[in-house]
Each structure stands twice: as structure tokens, then as C-alpha cells.
Amino acid sequence: MTGRNEGRQTAAAVASPGPRTQPGVAAGGIAQASAVRLPSTLRVGLSRGVVELKQFFRQKDAVVFTFAFPAFIALMLGLIFDEPVHGIADVRISQVFVAGMIAYGIVSTAFISMGVGIAVDREDGTLKRLRGTPVPAGAYFIGKIVLVGVSTVAGIVLLLAVGVVLFDLKLPTDPARWLTLGWLLALSVVSCTLLGIAASALARSARSAPAVLNLPAIALQFVSGIFVHNDALPDGMITVASFFPVKWMGQGFRSVFLPDSMMVQEAAGSWEPGRTALVLGAWCVAGLVLCLLTFRWVERDSR
Amino acid sequence: MTVISARDLRKSYRGQVAVDGIDLTVARGEVFALLGPNGAGKTSTIEILEGHRRRDGGAVSVLGEDPGTAGRRWRARLGIVLQTATDAAELTVRETVRHLAGYYPDPRDPDEVVAVCGLAEKAGARIRSLSGGQRRRVDVALGIIGRPELLFLDEPTTGFDPEARREFWALIRRLAEEGTTILLTTHYLDEAEALAGRLAVISRGRIIAEGTPQTIGGRATATATVTWRDGTGEHREQTSDPVALVARLTARADLSVSDLRVHSPSLEDVYLELIGERG
Numbered sequence: 001m002t003g004r005n006e007g008r009q010t011a012a013a014v015a016s017p018g019p020r021t022q023p024g025v026a027a028g029g030i031a032q033a034s035a036v037r038l039p040s041t042l043r044v045g046l047s048r049g050v051v052e053l054k055q056f057f058r059q060k061d062a063v064v065f066t067f068a069f070p071a072f073i074a075l076m077l078g079l080i081f082d083e084p085v086h087g088i089a090d091v092r093i094s095q096v097f098v099a100g101m102i103a104y105g106i107v108s109t110a111f112i113s114m115g116v117g118i119a120v121d122r123e124d125g126t127l128k129r130l131r132g133t134p135v136p137a138g139a140y141f142i143g144k145i146v147l148v149g150v151s152t153v154a155g156i157v158l159l160l161a162v163g164v165v166l167f168d169l170k171l172p173t174d175p176a177r178w179l180t181l182g183w184l185l186a187l188s189v190v191s192c193t194l195l196g197i198a199a200s201a202l203a204r205s206a207r208s209a210p211a212v213l214n215l216p217a218i219a220l221q222f223v224s225g226i227f228v229h230n231d232a233l234p235d236g237m238i239t240v241a242s243f244f245p246v247k248w249m250g251q252g253f254r255s256v257f258l259p260d261s262m263m264v265q266e267a268a269g270s271w272e273p274g275r276t277a278l279v280l281g282a283w284c285v286a287g288l289v290l291c292l293l294t295f296r297w298v299e300r301d302s303r
Numbered sequence: 304m305t306v307i308s309a310r311d312l313r314k315s316y317r318g319q320v321a322v323d324g325i326d327l328t329v330a331r332g333e334v335f336a337l338l339g340p341n342g343a344g345k346t347s348t349i350e351i352l353e354g355h356r357r358r359d360g361g362a363v364s365v366l367g368e369d370p371g372t373a374g375r376r377w378r379a380r381l382g383i384v385l386q387t388a389t390d391a392a393e394l395t396v397r398e399t400v401r402h403l404a405g406y407y408p409d410p411r412d413p414d415e416v417v418a419v420c421g422l423a424e425k426a427g428a429r430i431r432s433l434s435g436g437q438r439r440r441v442d443v444a445l446g447i448i449g450r451p452e453l454l455f456l457d458e459p460t461t462g463f464d465p466e467a468r469r470e471f472w473a474l475i476r477r478l479a480e481e482g483t484t485i486l487l488t489t490h491y492l493d494e495a496e497a498l499a500g501r502l503a504v505i506s507r508g509r510i511i512a513e514g515t516p517q518t519i520g521g522r523a524t525a526t527a528t529v530t531w532r533d534g535t536g537e538h539r540e541q542t543s544d545p546v547a548l549v550a551r552l553t554a555r556a557d558l559s560v561s562d563l564r565v566h567s568p569s570l571e572d573v574y575l576e577l578i579g580e581r582g
Binding site: 037038039043044047051054055058059121124125126128129131132133134135136 | 353354355378379383387388389390392393398402403405406407408429445
């Protein structure tokens with residue numbers, strides 16, 4: 001009995017993968033392959049960038065909180081802690097805060113504004129509308145990159161202006177330091193942007209997104225020595241911070257804007273540019289992978 | 304030529320069946336309305352046809368391609384008016400329409416589209432500041448800016464005042480005259496009657512009736528109710544031939560007939576009958 005049943009099942013299994021009906025039966029073939037060319041991804045992307053910037057800078061609260069906030073915090077901390085760094089006469093603590101605060105500026109304009117921005121776009125219908133037009137996904141991301149690029153550079157300029165005007169921060173004259181600033185900015189912005197896109201998937205709604213993203217971001221500012229001086233941090237916190245990008249960004253920016261005599265104040269007693277590049281590079285890769293795994297065009301539960 | 308064809312379309316969400324085997328054919332130049340109560344499966348159906356949603360089963364062809372896999376060039380031939388969107392709040396009407404025009408290979412003139420949609424006076428206003436009806440007209444403007452061959456309208460006039468609705472209908476008729484194929488969902492029966500050449504009633508994920516506004520659900524052949532008053536009191540009679548009954552009444556010289564009324568079932572009567580919401 002059993003044997004015969006098994007035999008029947010096998011026969012059925014062999015028979016079933018026959019000719020499958022194609023889900024989409026093209027009724028009319030490709031009608032009217034339009035002779036007119038679609039606008040290029042780059043062109044649409046740059047036009048999206050303009051629109052993103054307009055929308056961002058017209059929202060006063062967004063401008064204040066993501067863009068001017070780091071400069072504001074640097075101002076506050078700088079006014080409170082303005083004495084010379086212990087044992088190093090030519091550097092003031094305010095200058096250390098301003099240099100490190102660039103890391104927070106990038107986290108704010110790249111990670112937070114990207115993560116919140118995408119959650120908002122998903123909820124208010126921006127992404128859905130774009131999906132119904134011939135806009136390629138690449139153009140949407142070019143638009144976001146333009147937004148992040150412009151707001152990050154503007155935010156850093158504002159921050160450095162505060163540092164130079166109020167706290168006597170010296171801009172570097174050595175081209176090697178500007179070169180460091182260049183790669184550091186690139187790696188920081190790319191990793192934070194990618195992580196922001198990935199983190200947008202964590203937010204259940206546009207309303208909850210700022211809370212979901214700000215919590216880890218602010219926590220990292222503290223343990224990474226951006227909001228507090230390195231000296232004050234327990235060893236455990238420094239160890240935890242070493243796994244995340246913010247510590248390395250802060251250390252990197254201090255290496256650009258502070259004299260080499262400040263090296264001894266870092267956890268390792270040196271600027272560690274190689275390790276910084278390595279960690280940030282690894283976060284870029286991790287961010288990209290997370291993005292590809294988690295990015296959704298539409299809200300949860302709606303497909 | 305067939306623009307939309309769907310056979311045995313199916314979709315469920317976590318075991319909840321939303322679309323339960325829908326067949327649909329819409330020819331080029333038609334205005335087709337999908338009518339049905341909330342939750343009947345109208346939006347799921349239209350979103351599958353738009354390429355916004357995956358289907359669980361069935362064969363679909365829209366403008367000759369499968370919406371599940373079609374690319375940019377196909378999307379350039381569609382216009383989609385979403386049911387709810389609150390995007391671009393900080394942009395002005397003109398900026399938004401111009402911006403979207405840049406997505407398409409052969410767009411309409413943005414200023415013309417703004418004017419046609421009755422937004423000329425609001426062209427410089429931020430979208431945030433518009434009323435609900437004006438906001439919907441922006442959605443329509445964005446739906447037609449790319450000169451679509453096929454336009455999807457998902458409950459386009461929800462929240463319109465009566466005058467805005469009439470203006471909107473005139474706009475849709477103009478688009479239809481230009482040869483745009485239009486698929487709209489609505490739960491306003493007067494809207495379906497005013498715009499659609501053909502319509503289908505959806506209930507619980509199935510099409511339960513299909514036809515023209517005049518014939519759907521046996522409306523053309525349904526019995527009419529004739530009421531009148533004469534010397535002996537009020538009368539009411541059901542008949543399949545109201546003309547003959549009226550002729551008979553008026554021919555009788557012995558009665559002075561007044562308050563003569565012929566009531567044939569409205570689209571609403573037929574519709575309510577169909578979806579089973581009448582006692």
C-alpha cells in the first residue's frame with residue numbers, strides 16, 4: 001500500500017513542473033517604443049537635488065535643528081569651557097570642542113536628516129509618487145546626496161566660522177591637513193548617509209523617526225568624546241565608541257584643526273589616520289550592505 | 304485596442320483576501336469606472352495595475368506590458384493620481400509641476416497644465432497652504448503633466464465641493480476627448496454616471512456587475528414604479544412598460560389624474576441593490 005502511494009506522489013511531482021503560464025501575458029507587445037528619449041538619471045537627479053534643497057531650507061525647524069544645532073552646541077560648550085587644555089598652553093578646550101563637533105555636524109546633516117527625510121518621503125507619498133513616474137531610483141538618491149553634500153558643507157562652514165571668530169581656531173595651512181580633511185569628509189559623509197538610509201527602515205513612521213535616530217546619535221556623541229572631553233570618559237565608553245564611526249570622525253577632525261601637541265590627549269596617544277580610514281571605510285561597506293538589505297520604497301505592511 | 308487587460312487577478316494581505324479573481328478589459332480611449340464600497344478592493348486593483356503593488360495571481364497587461372516588471376519607459380506613458388499624498392508641501396504649485404515635467408520625455412507645458420487644472424491663481428502658492436480640493440487638483444496636474452496615454456484616478460474628487468467637482472469632471476471629459484484612456488475609482492455614483500462610458504461594481508474583491516451607466520445591473524429593463532392620484536385616492540403600480548400605463552391613464556376621461564410620477568431605478572438604487580446594502 002505504502003509503496004503504491006509513494007509511487008503516485010512521485011508521478012505527480014514529476015508531472016507538475018510542466019509548462020507554467022507566464023504571469024504577465026503581454027497582450028499588445030511593446031506598443032509605441034517612444035522615439036523621444038527619457039531624461040538622463042543625472043539630469044533628473046540634479047533637478048531632484050534642487051527641489052530637495054528648496055524644501056529643506058524652507059522648513060525653518062529642520063534648518064535650525066539639523067543644520068545650525070551643532071554650531072549652537074559648539075558655541076555653548078565653547079563659552080562654558082574656554083580655559084587652556086591642561087598642560088598644553090596654546091590650545092583651548094573650546095577649540096577642541098569645535099573641531100570634534102564637525103563629526104556631530106555630519107551625523108546631523110547626513111545620518112539624521114537622511115534617515116528622517118526618507119521616513120517622511122515614505123509616509124507623505126513622495127516615494128510613491130516617484131514610483132509612478134519614470135524617475136529611476138538613482139535619481140532620487142542623487143537628489144539626497146546633493147542635499148546632504150550642500151547642507152553638510154554649509155553646516156561645517158558655519159561651525160568653523162563660530163570657531164574662528166569666537167574661539168580663535170586656526171585653519172590649517174599645511175596642504176597635507178586639507179588632504180586629510182578631504183578624505184575624512186568623504187568617508188564620513190558616505191558612511192553616515194548610507195547608515196541613515198538603512199536606519200530609515202527602523203522608523204515605524206515619520207513622526208517616530210527623529211526619536212529613533214537621535215537617540216543612538218546623541219549617545220554616540222557622548223561616548224565618542226564629542227560632547228564631553230576625552231579625559232572625562234570612562235575606559236569602557238571609549239572601548240564601546242571605538243566600534244562606531246563617530247569617535248574616529250571626531251579624532252580625525254581634531255587632527256586636522258589642532259596642533260600635533262594635542263595627539264597625547266587621544267586615547268591611543270596618536271592621531272591614528274590609518275586606523276581611522278580603515279574603520280570608516282568598513283562602515284561605508286557595512287552601510288551599503290544594510291541599505292541594500294533594508295531599503296523599502298513603501299510603508300511597512302502595505303505591499 | 305486593449306489598454307488594460309486583467310484575468311483572474313488576486314491579492315491578499317496576511318491571509319485577508321482583497322482581490323478575489325477580477326477580470327477587467329479597458330479599450331483605448333475609454334473612461335472606465337470601478338465602483339464599490341470602502342474596502343471592496345478598488346484601490347488594491349488599481350495599484351496592481353499601476354505597478355505599485357505585487358499581485359498574488361492572475362495575468363495582467365497594461366499598455367502591453369506586465370506592470371510588475373515594466374520599466375521607466377512604460378511609466379512615462381502612465382499618469383497616476385494617488386489617493387492620498389501630502390508631499391512637496393514646501394514647494395509652490397508651479398515649481399512642483401515644472402519639476403515633474405522634467406521627468407518625462409514629452410511633457411505638456413507646465414503653465415498650461417496649471418491653468419487647465421484651475422490653479423492659475425494659486426501657481427505661486429506653497430502647496431502646504433492649499434485647500435483639500437486645490438491639493439487634489441495639483442495631484443491631477445502632476446498626473447497629466449507627462450502627457451499620459453493612460454490615466455489612473457483613485458477617488459479623485461473626495462473632499463471637493465460641488466462646484467469644484469463639476470469643474471473637475473469637465474477637465475476629465477476634455478482629457479477623454481483628447482483620447483486619454485482613463486480608469487477611475489469612486490464611491491460617488493453621480494461621478495461614475497457623469498464620466499464613465501463603462502463601469503464595474505466591485506464588492507468583496509469581485510466584480511458583481513459590469514456595463515454602461517444606463518444598463519448596469521439590468522437598469523434598462525428593470526420595472527418602473529408609476530404613482531398617481533385620482534378621484535378614488537393614491538395609486539402605485541409596478542410595470543415593465545411605464546409608457547403604456549401612462550398612456551392608458553391619460554386616455555381615461557372619467558378620471559382626473561394628478562401627481563403622475565414615473566420612477567425608474569437610479570444608478571444608486573441599482574448599486575445599493577447590487578452590493579446588498581438595502582433592506
